[in-house]
């Protein structure tokens with residue numbers, strides 16, 4: 671039986687996390703991410719922040735759909751990301 675990669679590096683976990691936000695991750699990828707999150711605190715934090723930002727964006731999209739508003743939102747998102755990486 672071929673080796674199944676269950677333990678993935680943090681980079682992969684973060685990538686799957688990003689894909690999950692856009693509903694592009696497969697079930698198996700999500701399982702691997704969840705296994706990773708059990709033992710990796712750093713990625714748990716990353717996922718938590720990522721989910722929070724996505725929720726904030728979704729909420730804003732419902733509230734304002736015009737283009738200018740979306741631009742502002744994008745800037746806010748980038749600012750939040752910068753603050754998070756500091």
Ligand SMILES: [Zn+2]
Pocket residue numbers: 679680681683706710711712713
């Ligand atoms: Zn990790």
